[in-house]
Amino acid sequence: MSDTINLQEIHDTLVAIAFEAGRMILAADPSDISTGTKMNSADIVTETDQAVERMVSSRLQTAYPSFAFVGEETYVAGTTHITAAPTFIVDPIDGTTNFVHGFPFACISLGFTLDRVPTVGVVYNPFQDLLFTGIRGGGSYMQRNASHQLPQFPPQRLPLAGKGDASRAPALGKLSAALVAVEWGSQREGENFEVKARTFRKLTASNENGGAGSMVHSLRSLGSAALNICATAAGQVDLYWEGGCYAWDVAAGWCILAEAGGRMVSGNPGGWETELDSRVYLAVRGAAAGQSEIVEEFWGVIGDGRMDYQH
Structure with missing residues (x-):
C-alpha cells in the first residue's frame, strides 16, 4: 500500500490543516475558555484542544477515510493502539500549559505513520508563524513567516541538514559543550520523577575540582515535546531527553528529526532502538x-535509573 500513497499530497493536506488550526488557536482567548485537568493540575486540557482535534479529525477522515486516526483528546488508555496501518497521529495543541499562560511556545503536531514509522511530519507554532515539515526520504524544512502572503514578509523556507549532508552540521563533542532540552x-x-530530578x-x-556533574552549557524547556524535537532537528539544541510523553507528542517531530540527520534512541540507557x-x-x-x-x-549520567510509564 505504501507505494500507492502520495506522501507529498498528505504533507500538503497537513500543512493546510495546520494553518487552519493555527487560526483557531490564535482566535481563542485562554482567559475565557473552559479549562480542565486530566492526571493532575499540571496536565491541562482546554475546549480549544478539543475543538481543534474535532476539526482535524473531520478533515482527515473526509480526505482519507480508510486511514486510522489517533488523537490526544480521543485517546482511550488500554483501547487505542497504533498499528502498522496508515495512521494520522495528532496533538491538537502541544504545549497547552504554555497556551493557557500566553507563553508563545505551543503548536499543532500532525504526524503520519506507515508500519509504525514516522513518515510525514508537520509541526506549526502559530504564535511565531513557524512551520517545520518533513517527508521520509524527502528532507525536512523550517519555514519562518509560514502563513504570510504579504510581499514584505515573504516565507523563508530553510532546509534542515539531511542524512546525506550531515557532514555540514557541526560535530557533537562532550556533554559539557551541549545545550540540552528537557521537560519535567x-x-x-x-x-x-526522581530519575529526572x-x-x-x-x-x-x-x-571542576572533583565534581561529578557534566556541567552542560544549560538546560532548556520549551514546554512542548514537538517543538523541543524540532529545535533538535534544526540544531538549536543538541539533545532532547524526555519521559512521559506519548506518540502524538513525538510522531511528527521524529520524522522531521530523522530527515535532518538526527537520531531518536531510548531515554533509558542501552536502547539504541525505541x-x-x-x-x-x-x-x-x-x-x-x-x-x-x-x-x-x-x-552514563542517568546511570542505573530507569523511567517506566504506563500506556
Whole structure:
C-alpha cells in the first residue's frame, strides 16, 4: 500500500490543516475558555484542544477515510493502539500549559505513520508563524513567516541538514559543550520523577575540582515535546531527553528529526532502538560525528535509573 500513497499530497493536506488550526488557536482567548485537568493540575486540557482535534479529525477522515486516526483528546488508555496501518497521529495543541499562560511556545503536531514509522511530519507554532515539515526520504524544512502572503514578509523556507549532508552540521563533542532540552512532565512524584530530578542535577552540576556533574552549557524547556524535537532537528539544541510523553507528542517531530540527520534512541540507557509509543526518548541532532558518543555519555549520567510509564 505504501507505494500507492502520495506522501507529498498528505504533507500538503497537513500543512493546510495546520494553518487552519493555527487560526483557531490564535482566535481563542485562554482567559475565557473552559479549562480542565486530566492526571493532575499540571496536565491541562482546554475546549480549544478539543475543538481543534474535532476539526482535524473531520478533515482527515473526509480526505482519507480508510486511514486510522489517533488523537490526544480521543485517546482511550488500554483501547487505542497504533498499528502498522496508515495512521494520522495528532496533538491538537502541544504545549497547552504554555497556551493557557500566553507563553508563545505551543503548536499543532500532525504526524503520519506507515508500519509504525514516522513518515510525514508537520509541526506549526502559530504564535511565531513557524512551520517545520518533513517527508521520509524527502528532507525536512523550517519555514519562518509560514502563513504570510504579504510581499514584505515573504516565507523563508530553510532546509534542515539531511542524512546525506550531515557532514555540514557541526560535530557533537562532550556533554559539557551541549545545550540540552528537557521537560519535567506532568508526573511529579514517584521513581520517574526522581530519575529526572537526579539526572537534571547531574547534567548541570560542576565537573571542576572533583565534581561529578557534566556541567552542560544549560538546560532548556520549551514546554512542548514537538517543538523541543524540532529545535533538535534544526540544531538549536543538541539533545532532547524526555519521559512521559506519548506518540502524538513525538510522531511528527521524529520524522522531521530523522530527515535532518538526527537520531531518536531510548531515554533509558542501552536502547539504541525505541518504539514510537515507548514514552521514553532521547533525540540527538544531526552531526558530522559524535552522535553515538554523546548518547553513551548521556546514558552514563542517568546511570542505573530507569523511567517506566504506563500506556
